[in-house]
Amino acid sequence: MPVPQAAADYYAAQQRLAAAVIANVRRLWQQVGLDLDAGWSQARPRLTALVSAGQYAAAQAVEPYLAEVLSETGQIDEAVTRIRPLSFVGVAGDGRPVETLLYGSVTTTKRSIATGATPAVARAAGSAWLDMAVQTVLADTGRAATGVGIAVRPTITGYVRMLNPPSCSRCTVLAGRWYRWSAGFARHPHCDCRHIPASENVAGDLTTSPLGYFESLSAAEQDRIFTVAGAQAIRDGADLGQVVNARRGMQRAVDGTASTTSGTSARSLAGRRMAANGDTVRLMPESIYEIAADRTEAIELLARFGFVS
Structure with a gap:
């Protein structure tokens, strides 16, 4: 079956939310003058408030989304408790305060100037970095809240990863797979993939074909997304999953504690x-x-x- 309409509608609404927040953030960034530290000190409270409001809206939309998509797909919606949208506000996916993360726009600008860029070019680099950071924070907020919403519904045993084209090669490989409710959502900066809550017995109806997505692209788009050599290999019959290293650059949201490589975290x-x-x-x-x-x-x-x- 195609992607549930409730999931498509939710994703479109999240896109509109992110676009609105980013547009306002850009306007505030333009007010940060050449004295970056002073300008940032003035803009920071409003920037943080804008992003926090966006996070709250992203988290608040999750409970209605889950109710709608579970109803549409014929799954039981029995939550033992409800998410608290405010608890997802003010923190980035890696556990850092949002305010600290957003300061990366200033360091990016300073780094560009230090490497010889003109102030205008450097500020544009800072603006682009800020766009990416805000989009990622809002997407992470929605994903985190959705993950919690799934976790508190014991009848829902997992989720299917929803691909939102245009998508990179790594996301394409992971698209449509079913994951247990406790599996972290692997993503990269600017990743726009989302969860569709699904018990394992209905997941097969929601899966999408990575190869199908590849074949829907023009040859030029295939070459751009999968590299010329990789795309040709896939066209020649190579397994897409073997061509693409899906884990490269992908992360899961965690707290700041360390982990070992010995098998015990x-x-x-x-x-x-x-x-x-x-x-x-x-x-x-x-x-x-x-x-x-x-x-x-x-x-x-x-x-x-x-x-x-």
Whole structure:
């Protein structure tokens, strides 16, 4: 079946929200003069407030979206609790304060000037960086809230990754796959993919074909997205998943704790200690999914850290 209309409508609304916030952010950025630090100090409160309002709107839209898409796909909507939209405001996907993240526009501008760019070119680079950061923050907020909304609905065992063309090669490979509710959502900066809540028994009806998307593109677009050599290999019959390294550059939202490569995550151990001790360091939802022994504990931790009521 095609992508549920509720999912398509939700995505379109999120696009409109991001476009409106970015347009206002650009206007404020134009008011930051050549004295970057002074200009930023004046613009920062309004910029942060704009993005925070956008985050709240993105999170607030999740419960209606889940209700609509579950109804459309014939799935049971039984939430044991509800998300708290305000809890997703003010923090970026990697756990940093949004205010700290947005300052990257200033450092990008300064770096450009230091490498010889004119002030106009450097400011344009800072503006482009800010656009990317705001779009990513809003998308991450919506994804995080959707993930929590799925987690608190035990009848929904996972989600299908929704591809929103135009899409990069990495997202194309991951498109349409079913993931358990606790699986972190892999993405890259500017990634616009979203969740469609789906129990495993209905996921097959929602899957999309990466090869189908590839074949829908013109040869020029195939070459641009998958590289000339990669696209030709796929056209010659190579497996798309083998041609594209889907994990390269992809991340999941986490808190700031470290992890090891020995097979045991230090984040899991540290997170359990923080949860048990009531420490003030706030875990992000995807870190909670990682450390929780089961869904019941995950919901308890989501409540403890304020993501659900």
